[in-house]
Amino acid sequence: MPNVKNNVAAQETRRKLIEAAGEVFAERGLHAATIKQITDRAGVNTAAINYHFSDKFELYAAVIRHALSLTLERRSAARTMGSHEQQLRAYVAEVIGDLYDSSLPAWRTTLLGHELAQPTAALDAVVDELIRPRARFVQSIVRGIAGSKVPEKQVLRAALSVWAQCFILVYNSELIRRLNPDVLRDSEGLVEHITEFSMAALVAMRKRYQGGRHRR
C-alpha cells in the first residue's frame, strides 16, 4: 500500500518534471534538449527521470500527452449551438483562444507545432485526438453553411481553407510574430475576421452551386 504522503510528493515531482521538460523540449526540440537541462530546471536529480518515466522518450511522450489534455480541456460546450455562423465563430474563438489563455503554459502550442512538423512516434496521438476531430468538426460546419448541393470534394477543400487560417495562427505563431506581430495583438478582431472571411466565401460557394449554375 503506497504511502499517501510520499505519493503526493512523487506526483509533485512528476508535475515539476513535465513542466520543465515542456519548456526545454519546446525551446530546443526532442533531440537537442538534454536531460540535465530538464532536471536542473525542475530542481531534481538526473536519475529522477528514469525513476518516474523510464527514459527520455517516455518523458517526452508524457509531455505531449499533457499538452494534448490541456488543449482538449478547452473544448467549448457552446460551439454546437446557434446558427451556422455562430457555430463557426465559436469554433474559431475556441481554437484561437488557446493562444491567449494565460492559465496555460506557453510551451504547449510550440511543442505541438514541433511535433506536427517533425513527427515522432507520439504524433499519432496528437493527430488522432486533437487535429483530426477538429478538422472533422470544421467539415460539418462548412457543410451546414454551404448546403447539400456542394460536392463533398469542395466541402473538404473549403474546410481546409477555414481550418488553415486558425491552424497557422496557433501552431506557427512564432512565424506570424516575425512576419506581422500586430496582427496577433487583437484576438477578437482575428476571430471576427476569420469568421467573416470564411462566411463570405462559403456563402458564395453555396450560391454558386444553387440551381445547377455551378461551373464544375
Next chain:
Amino acid sequence: MPNVKNNVAAQETRRKLIEAAGEVFAERGLHAATIKQITDRAGVNTAAINYHFSDKFELYAAVIRHALSLTLERRSAARTMGSHEQQLRAYVAEVIGDLYDSSLPAWRTTLLGHELAQPTAALDAVVDELIRPRARFVQSIVRGIAGSKVPEKQVLRAALSVWAQCFILVYNSELIRRLNPDVLRDSEGLVEHITEFSMAALVAMRKRYQGGRHRR
C-alpha cells in the same frame, strides 16, 4: 591554389554532400541527423564535411540556402500580369506548384517546414528571402482586389487568410497527407479552389467597405 580538375571534383563532392544532407536533415532534423549518416549516403569520408563546410552547422546552413535558391528560382514571371484575379491565381499556382515539381528534390519543403517550426540561426534568411516577400506580395494583391477603402489592418488579416491556405499545403503537407490525402491529388483543383474561395471573400470585403456601410 587548387587546380581545375580538383576543383571540379571538389564541387561534385560538395554537391553530393548537400544533396545527401538535405535528405537526412529532412528525415531526422538538424540535431538527430548525424554526420556519419550524411557522409555514408553521400559516399564520402566523414572528414569531408569539415573539409568542405568546416562544421555540421555550416553544412546545414548551406543546405537551407540551397533549398531556398531552388524554391526562389521557381518564381513565376507571369504573376504580375493580368487582372487581380489572374495575379492571385498565378501566385497560388506558383506556391502550390512547389509541391508538384518533380524536378526538385522532395526534401526541400520538408526541410524548410522544419526550419519554420523550430528556428535555428538559418531562419532569418528563410523569412527574409522567401516568406516575407511572398507575404508582402499577397498583401499587394489583396489590396488591389479589396480596394483602397479597406483599412490596412483588414488587408493584413485578409492577406494572412490567403497566404495561410497556401502555406499549410506546402509546409505542412505531411500533416495534410495524414488528414486527407485525397485533397492533395488534384493540384489544379486546389489552385482553383483557393483562388475562388479567396476572391469571393475579398470581393465581399470590398463591398462591405464601399460607401461607408462597413461595420467597424
Next chain:
Amino acid sequence: MPNVKNNVAAQETRRKLIEAAGEVFAERGLHAATIKQITDRAGVNTAAINYHFSDKFELYAAVIRHALSLTLERRSAARTMGSHEQQLRAYVAEVIGDLYDSSLPAWRTTLLGHELAQPTAALDAVVDELIRPRARFVQSIVRGIAGSKVPEKQVLRAALSVWAQCFILVYNSELIRRLNPDVLRDSEGLVEHITEFSMAALVAMRKRYQGGRHRR
C-alpha cells in the same frame, strides 16, 4: 530491541533474500546481478538488502556462507570407516552426491564454482572450510592405499588426480553437461568408475615403490 514477532518476520525476509540472491548470483555472477533483480525475485523492497545486510557484498558473503554450510552438512559420517577402498568410495559418493541431492538448492554448486574461478574476498572461507579439508582428506586416503613407501610428493600428485575427477563433475558440471550430458545421468556408475579408476592407479603406484624398484 526488536520484538519476537518482528524478529520472526525479519528472519523470513533474510531467508527469502538469501534464496533469491543465490539464484541470481548463480545465474549472472556477483557484478552482473543487480539488487533489483534479487529483491524482485524475493518479493521485497530494494531497501531491504541494505537494511538486513548493509550492502550488496555482505549479502553475497552471506549467500556464500549459506551455500557452504549446506554443502558441509552433507559430510558423510561413514566415510572414515571400512577398508581404504570403501573409504575412497564413500568420499567420492559424498562429493558427487552433492549434485544429485534434490533437497539442496541447485544454485549452490554453480555459485561456489564461480567463486573458485573468479575469487572475491569470500574465497578464503570456501577454500579453508570446504576445499582444503576435502583435499587433505583425499591425501590421507591416498596415503593409506599407496602405503608408506611412496614419497609425499607422489601422494600429493595422486591426491590431486583423485580429487580432480570429483571436482570437475561438481564445480564444472555445466561444462560437462555441454560436452557429454549422458555421463552425468548415472550417478552410481560415476562413483564406481572414479573409485575403480583411482584404485587401480594407486595400487599400481604402491607396487611400483615396493622393494625399491621405483624409477624416480
Next chain:
Amino acid sequence: MPNVKNNVAAQETRRKLIEAAGEVFAERGLHAATIKQITDRAGVNTAAINYHFSDKFELYAAVIRHALSLTLERRSAARTMGSHEQQLRAYVAEVIGDLYDSSLPAWRTTLLGHELAQPTAALDAVVDELIRPRARFVQSIVRGIAGSKVPEKQVLRAALSVWAQCFILVYNSELIRRLNPDVLRDSEGLVEHITEFSMAALVAMRKRYQGGRHRR
C-alpha cells in the same frame, strides 16, 4: 584503398587493446572490468574501443578469440605418433605446457577459466574449438589403450578422468596454487605423474574386460 602506414598503426592499437583487455578481463571479469581501465592500460582514448570493436562485448569476444588462437597454436604435431603411452604423454605435455610457456600472456588461461565457469555468448566458440576437440582426442587415446572390449560408456568416463587431471591444472591453476603451490613447480614431474597414473588405471581397465571377466 586503405593507407598502409595507418593500417599498421591501427593494427597496433587493436593489439594493445586486446592485450590490455585480456589482463583486465582476467583480473575482474567481463562485467566488473570497465572500459576506462582497459583504455588507460592500453594508453588510448576511451572511444577507441567503439572505433575498433563497436562495443565492450565485441572487444571481449575478440579477446576470447585471441586467447583461443594462442592456445590452439600450441597444438603439438607429435602427439599422434608413437605408442599409445607416448601419445598420451605428448597430449598431457601439450596441455600442461600451456601453463609454463612464458611466451604466452598469463591472462589467457585465467580468462578462459572464467568463461568456462560463467559462460557468456562467447562460450560456444571456446567449447567447440578448444574443449571438445581435446576431449575427443583424449577419448581416442583412451580407446586405443583400453582396447575394443571396453564398452563406450566406460571409455567416456575414463577419458573424463584423464582429461579432468589436466583441465584442473590449467583452468583452475589459481585454486591449485592456493591449495598446494609446490605441485605446480615441477612441470615435467606432473606430466609424468598424470601419464603413469592414467596408464595404470587404463591398463587395469583393459585387463578387467579381457576374456569376459568384467563385472558389469
Next chain:
DNA sequence: AATGAATGAGCCTTCATTCAT
C-alpha cells in the same frame, strides 16, 4: 582533395545506496 585513425566532450542510463516516513 581526401581519408583512416584517433580523441574529448557530453549524453543517457543504470545502480547501489540513503532518507523520510
Next chain:
DNA sequence: GATGAATGAAGGCTCATTCAT
C-alpha cells in the same frame, strides 16, 4: 521492520571534430 522516493557516482556509448598522411 519495511518501503516509496530520491540521489550521486559512474559506466558505456555516440558524435562532431581533428590530425597525420
